[in-house]
Amino acid sequence: MSIVAISFFVGIVGLTLVITWWASKKTSSASDFYTAGGGLTGWQNGLAIAGDYLSAASFLGIAGAVALFGFDGFFFSIGYLVAYLVVLYIVAEPLRNLGKFTLADMITARFNTSKVRGTAALSTITIVLFYMIAQLVGAGALIKLLLGIDYWIAVLLVGFMMTIYVLFGGMTATSWVQIVKACLLMLGTVIISFLVLKEFGFSISQMFTQMTTETEHGQAYLNPGLRYTEGLDTISMMIALVFGTAGLPHILMRFFTVKDAKTARSSVIWATWIVGIFYVLTIFLGFGAAAFVGAEAIIAENPAGNMAAPLLAEALGGDILMSFVSAVAFATILAVVAGLVLSGASALSHDIYGEIIKKGKMTDREQVLAARIGSITISVLSIVLALGAQTLNVAFLVSLAFCIAGSANLPVIIYTIYWKRFNTTGAISAMLTGLISALILVAVSPNIWSPIEGKAIFVGEPLFMLSNPALVSVPLGFLAGIVGTLLSKESDEKKYREVNVKANTGISVQDVSH
Amino acid sequence: MATNNNAKVDIIDYDAIAELPSFKALVKRKNGFLWSITAIFLIAYITLPILTSYTKILHQPMIGDITGVWIYSAGLFVMTWGLCHLYVAKANSYDKAAQAIIEEYKQGGGRV
Numbered sequence: 001m002s003i004v005a006i007s008f009f010v011g012i013v014g015l016t017l018v019i020t021w022w023a024s025k026k027t028s029s030a031s032d033f034y035t036a037g038g039g040l041t042g043w044q045n046g047l048a049i050a051g052d053y054l055s056a057a058s059f060l061g062i063a064g065a066v067a068l069f070g071f072d073g074f075f076f077s078i079g080y081l082v083a084y085l086v087v088l089y090i091v092a093e094p095l096r097n098l099g100k101f102t103l104a105d106m107i108t109a110r111f112n113t114s115k116v117r118g119t120a121a122l123s124t125i126t127i128v129l130f131y132m133i134a135q136l137v138g139a140g141a142l143i144k145l146l147l148g149i150d151y152w153i154a155v156l157l158v159g160f161m162m163t164i165y166v167l168f169g170g171m172t173a174t175s176w177v178q179i180v181k182a183c184l185l186m187l188g189t190v191i192i193s194f195l196v197l198k199e200f201g202f203s204i205s206q207m208f209t210q211m212t213t214e215t216e217h218g219q220a221y222l223n224p225g226l227r228y229t230e231g232l233d234t235i236s237m238m239i240a241l242v243f244g245t246a247g248l249p250h251i252l253m254r255f256f257t258v259k260d261a262k263t264a265r266s267s268v269i270w271a272t273w274i275v276g277i278f279y280v281l282t283i284f285l286g287f288g289a290a291a292f293v294g295a296e297a298i299i300a301e302n303p304a305g306n307m308a309a310p311l312l313a314e315a316l317g318g319d320i321l322m323s324f325v326s327a328v329a330f331a332t333i334l335a336v337v338a339g340l341v342l343s344g345a346s347a348l349s350h351d352i353y354g355e356i357i358k359k360g361k362m363t364d365r366e367q368v369l370a371a372r373i374g375s376i377t378i379s380v381l382s383i384v385l386a387l388g389a390q391t392l393n394v395a396f397l398v399s400l401a402f403c404i405a406g407s408a409n410l411p412v413i414i415y416t417i418y419w420k421r422f423n424t425t426g427a428i429s430a431m432l433t434g435l436i437s438a439l440i441l442v443a444v445s446p447n448i449w450s451p452i453e454g455k456a457i458f459v460g461e462p463l464f465m466l467s468n469p470a471l472v473s474v475p476l477g478f479l480a481g482i483v484g485t486l487l488s489k490e491s492d493e494k495k496y497r498e499v500n501v502k503a504n505t506g507i508s509v510q511d512v513s514h
Numbered sequence: 515m516a517t518n519n520n521a522k523v524d525i526i527d528y529d530a531i532a533e534l535p536s537f538k539a540l541v542k543r544k545n546g547f548l549w550s551i552t553a554i555f556l557i558a559y560i561t562l563p564i565l566t567s568y569t570k571i572l573h574q575p576m577i578g579d580i581t582g583v584w585i586y587s588a589g590l591f592v593m594t595w596g597l598c599h600l601y602v603a604k605a606n607s608y609d610k611a612a613q614a615i616i617e618e619y620k621q622g623g624g625r626v
Binding site: 075079204219224262276279498 | 526528559562564593612615
């Protein structure tokens with residue numbers, strides 16, 4: 001590894017540690033720890049959402065997928081972006097008006113029972129762990145390629161950094177690491193895209209024309225069908241992407257870091273513009289890599305195509321740009337896993353320990369201590385799991401996390417806010433059905449079972465043919481909410497009126513007592 | 515701390531606000547807007563993989579060598595940004611209505 005590359009990496013590690021040190025001085029209460037005291041502005045939170053959301057799967061994964069499969073890789077970009085409309089139109093503002101630290105807080109604003117809170121926390125922790133294993137395993141493999149260090153050292157390095165940010169700097173450090181990462185990622189992506197466009201004579205139409213002859217696929221490269229040949233599989237995956245985002249705990253948690261619904265709204269607008277521009281640029285990254293690096297060279301480095309963007313940077317900008325892009329990829333991973341640790345810790349320490357075991361009777365100091373212990377627990381657990389999963393192909397866990405979020409969390413969020421008759425039984429049925437059906441269907445899917453040795457985790461015929469079960473599990477989650485509700489006589493319309501008034505007006509004691 | 519907050523919040527008479535005609539009208543107007551737009555963008559979105567999986571309509575070059583799928587996708591991106599700003603414009607008017615409702619509640623001698 002060159003001196004330049006080392007300096008970029010050390011620079012990022014140093015900068016994020018300075019941020020953490022600065023943030024640690026501002027982190028004393030539970031509200032500081034979980035939500036940065038609710039003090040982020042719209043643009044700050046918007047950048048942080050983008051930084052939280054644009055994972056290595058987005059940056060390296062989509063660039064590689066577009067490079068190797070043309071339009072089929074770009075499906076992800078579309079799904080990941082349009083999902084923000086669901087977040088903005090349906091979830092963001094009511095969530096901000098009803099919740100405090102976690103998704104469970106928002107649901108228990110209506111159904112205040114330990115069962116509901118525990119189930120919501122369970123689904124949050126499941127999603128966080130799956131997402132985290134995928135990120136850490138990917139990070140280990142990636143850093144191994146980028147820096148040439150062993151997989152386990154790479155996982156421990158990332159694990160150590162994320163724990164430091166969260167442990168000492170809580171949400172403030174996590175948010176600013178995400179903001180810095182979002183800026184670096186956009187800078188890197190814009191530079192590469194500019195260089196790619198320059199190679200194509202700054203003409204988009206010429207770029208497309210040239211792409212019909214640059215790859216072995218010819219004209220077919222510009223059309224769907226190179227990767228996804230089963231219609232239902234594609235549709236199911238697109239459903240997971242569009243509904244999952246609005247149920248991802250680490251994204252939902254970001255809405256508690258702003259002071260009111262209006263700021264939550266403006267942060268989604270910022271995030272949607274940044275994320276959208278990024279996803280447009282994935283076309284240039286992918287096409288560029290296909291044209292100037294070539295599928296063969298990309299696959300030689302990593303069969304999944306994850307090295308497409310760094311290799312493209314090297315081809316167009318030499319060692320310096322390659323080092324910069326690798327460092328950006330490293331920052332990308334750090335920012336995402338830190339956000340995941342924090343949302344996992346909030347479910348474990350705030351929901352399960354603080355609200356269920358301790359029944360909400362904890363001093364602020366105890367809450368912060370519990371939050372720190374929870375962060376270490378989640379970190380250690382995910383590091384151990386990631387070390388064990390090294391040889392497994394776990395990339396599908398990201399879309400599984402989206403699928404669970406869409407099947408278990410989103411139905412309950414929507415019913416809690418919009419459905420008067422909804423009740424405790426409905427909430428628990430929806431969450432458990434969404435969670436369990438997604439897990440079971442994946443367990444018997446082609447991700448786990450393949451007749452061809454080495455293609456999946458076990459050798460055998462899959463019982464369920466969709467690789468992403470969202471097409472079945474999302475409707476099941478919604479349906480179970482309705483069935484569970486109607487099977488129980490319980491109904492509290494007075495409580496719903498309160499939730500409805502709060503969600504729509506954001507009214508609080510301050511509004512009426514001044 | 516949490517219990518303390520709840521005690522304070524409970525002082526607001528939510529039923530009284532929920533019964534205000536202005537509140538009911540706002541919720542109706544707002545939900546109507548939110549859900550109809552949501553239905554529209556979800557249909558526009560899911561139509562893409564349906565069309566690409568079962569037809570070849572979008573596989574034809576439309577502008578130069580750029581095929582229909584890219585044009586449709588560009589449309590979805592523009593739609594996303596456009597609907598974001600439509601939402602903000604609408605939400606600002608709902609904010610005003612919500613503020614007026616809170617005022618009306620206070621004027622009406624709502625318990626504080």
